[in-house]
Amino acid sequence: MPVITVTLIEGYDAATRRNFAERLTDAARAAIGASLDGITVVINEVPAENYMRGRTGRMPGAPPPSPVSVVRDYLAAMERRDLEAAAAFLADGFTMTFPGGAVFSRPEELVAWARDRYRSVAKTYDGFDEADGAAGSVVYCFGSLHGEWPDGAAFEGIRFVDRFTVADGKITDQRVWNDLAEVRGGRR
């Protein structure tokens, strides 16, 4: 218990359906604490012509890129400093907030600001978390930074976490926390 039955228009691939079923299972566990063994999910596919809402047939939309994959692709573009590609993932009105409260709206601003913080930086990911809500999804990633200080000395293993708000396939907000200041302070 419970049994969750989904009526879906045909056309979503098996991976999308599996992902959907897993999310429904997770929702059941979180909402009612059901034991995993008792959660059954059945996806019942019907051809588009067998589904009508408001006396109108409906077609399955293309499933959107997952919020996590949007964030991954954005971070990869930033890491290779392909600012144009990165900007394509950002919604109008996007802002990014960095340690100390610095706020930017375009990748270029971040790059300029970071210049006297580090010569280069890259991320090693320990995990991604996705929280889905009414207004979109929130994606966190966390792990460690490695790179070079402005003086060329290498650093690694510096803890970080990023929080992204994703709506309709675009990132509307990014917030960053990390231990760079903690470590930098220790260097002095």
Next chain:
Amino acid sequence: MPVITVTLIEGYDAATRRNFAERLTDAARAAIGASLDGITVVINEVPAENYMRGRTGRMPGAPPPSPVSVVRDYLAAMERRDLEAAAAFLADGFTMTFPGGAVFSRPEELVAWARDRYRSVAKTYDGFDEADGAAGSVVYCFGSLHGEWPDGAAFEGIRFVDRFTVADGKITDQRVWNDLAEVRGGRR
């Protein structure tokens, strides 16, 4: 589209059912990008005697405290320095990781470590995010810290984020990031 139907044993209160339906709606949006207007959730309750799995009747379990409420209660206990109450929320093997990579397993250790970092601290929350997965839920909270430095000077508006892993109603892991070092560095 889709239509999600849940067969549930009677006995969950209306708030739990509403929460369940919202989570299922969010899962549908995140998984297949369905437009909100087309996502229908129906919860079909049956008396316990009308449900049988494995030729055995089943009773609805008590819904567990939500992962977010576990975290909130733990944080409240920590803030009022009720370490015994706080410890009751922690699973065996719990660890907490703080800026700079300090790792503790008991609230007392944190309190001792923090002594020369700040005289007091409290949190203002901007939000909680919950990500549900096969192994449990991850809860993030973020916002700003206010309190007093060891020298008695006040601080406020210092950004923080905490990440908690919650399984079976207990916290197994806490990770903390904040801008204390960033701000402290600026004070020097």
Next chain:
Amino acid sequence: MPVITVTLIEGYDAATRRNFAERLTDAARAAIGASLDGITVVINEVPAENYMRGRTGRMPGAPPPSPVSVVRDYLAAMERRDLEAAAAFLADGFTMTFPGGAVFSRPEELVAWARDRYRSVAKTYDGFDEADGAAGSVVYCFGSLHGEWPDGAAFEGIRFVDRFTVADGKITDQRVWNDLAEVRGGRR
């Protein structure tokens, strides 16, 4: 075959549900020619709190007056010459078309026009038919007229049929055919 299952929010009375089930049965017969014996209709009621569309709970609307009852009430008001009550059933833009192609938009116009056609008239109904469509319902009634000619002679048994278009509980169009001219012609 077929089995038709309706998920409905609790709150519709038994007569409304029975009427709904009958209409669904009739739709199945007309659409696929199913034998009556094989058409099963099940109405599955769920409390309002167990139904959510677009992440929003829904309440059952009050079922509207049936199109046939709107027409009956309008005809009764006209027959007792309560023109104000009759007008309350008419939508903006209403027109009524009478034998010979006379078109009116208000009951008063009809009354004036009819004055030298008959002194009084009333209807005996043989039946009402309702055809439901995307844009609303069409109601027909047919039977016979009785009353008095302008010279006071009585008439009866004169065939008539009326066609009404009803949308959102209001009559938008009325068309009338009858044998008054046929009979009147025979009197000369």
Next chain:
Amino acid sequence: MPVITVTLIEGYDAATRRNFAERLTDAARAAIGASLDGITVVINEVPAENYMRGRTGRMPGAPPPSPVSVVRDYLAAMERRDLEAAAAFLADGFTMTFPGGAVFSRPEELVAWARDRYRSVAKTYDGFDEADGAAGSVVYCFGSLHGEWPDGAAFEGIRFVDRFTVADGKITDQRVWNDLAEVRGGRR
């Protein structure tokens, strides 16, 4: 709301299924006044071997010709004076009733009676309405007549309405009203 799910044996073509879904939608609107946007219809097809009633497998019947198409074909045969073809659409015990109350049971009788009413007549249709009920369907058509009076003069635009009762693919009753007498009276 509501969600209407139909379990149907495979074998009905897409047009039949669409027509069925539309009729169910219309039934929901008429019965409970549901807003169109909230009416979902799902047709769930199962192979014939997966359906059993009374421990007996069932096969989908051929969907019957729609009542409207039966009437259209009958009217077309009458208009081209193919009385044999027309008669094939008529059930045993069929009667047709014409203005003034003339009743016939065979097309030939109508043709004979009409001879001194008009030399020829044809219909222009403004619409067809179908009302489905327990005992079969009622089809109305309405529009205008054009043709020639017995003296060879042309007429057109004369209002008419026909009411047909259709059961099991045959017409059991036809009733006709029109303004021929109204107009003829005006000619004298």
Next chain:
Amino acid sequence: MPVITVTLIEGYDAATRRNFAERLTDAARAAIGASLDGITVVINEVPAENYMRGRTGRMPGAPPPSPVSVVRDYLAAMERRDLEAAAAFLADGFTMTFPGGAVFSRPEELVAWARDRYRSVAKTYDGFDEADGAAGSVVYCFGSLHGEWPDGAAFEGIRFVDRFTVADGKITDQRVWNDLAEVRGGRR
């Protein structure tokens, strides 16, 4: 797997519903070899007014006495030699067949025939089995006989099995096998 959902008119008591769910579980195991743990049965009760077949409401029938209970009650009546009560469980055309092929249609005949076989006899039951089929149910009971031989000597532990056909709450056929002859042969 599988999930078996039953739509049932309200009015059957909990024991009947439980028995129904158990039989469905057993049918699933026997038919497809499903592991017990994966067989889910849900009984969905609807008020009588929400169920319509053939455009006609249906009322739940009184569940019949179970075939096993019919047989038990008949056997108890026979054992206490209440032949009138026993006969009330027998359908028209009933026959009973005994070892050696003796066939009777009324309890009295059996009693007369048995007179020189044993002075008295009673049954100890090891079990009842019920096999349900299209034409009704077959009930077997087996165990051991004890009683007195015609010469007054006691016997016990003599194996027997009876097979009953039950349709519409009446026994139509009884067949009896036992080891009386085997044991009697050994006495000689």
Next chain:
Amino acid sequence: MPVITVTLIEGYDAATRRNFAERLTDAARAAIGASLDGITVVINEVPAENYMRGRTGRMPGAPPPSPVSVVRDYLAAMERRDLEAAAAFLADGFTMTFPGGAVFSRPEELVAWARDRYRSVAKTYDGFDEADGAAGSVVYCFGSLHGEWPDGAAFEGIRFVDRFTVADGKITDQRVWNDLAEVRGGRR
């Protein structure tokens, strides 16, 4: 009434599904006394990838040989004295009980014991009955024996019944009753 809907993973052949549906129909009749005409069974097949329990996909198991076919095959092997083949149908701990209470655990023991009871024996079956329960199925077969007495004289028409317990495709228990002693006694 009732309507029984089964959700099944694709992969069972048509005969298995038909057999499943018949068993569900029989269960409904036996449990609630439903009239056959009102029992509808629908099997809804979904691809394996659309079914998940405990967040794990499931595959349809191979349907086991039916209990009746296990018994038939065992009896055929015994009749042709293929004791090795017969033994393959027997579970560990199997016992068989014969008239007079003789108990064996291996086919060879039966063969030895029967040697001075008859020279040969074969069965003509009047029917098989299968009773399904939580612990497995019970199969009965009954009919008549024919063969030769030890002295070579032929016999036929001797009534018998066998009861088999079948679990997981193996026979765990066999009990036999017949009229051999009854008839043999009559020969002396």
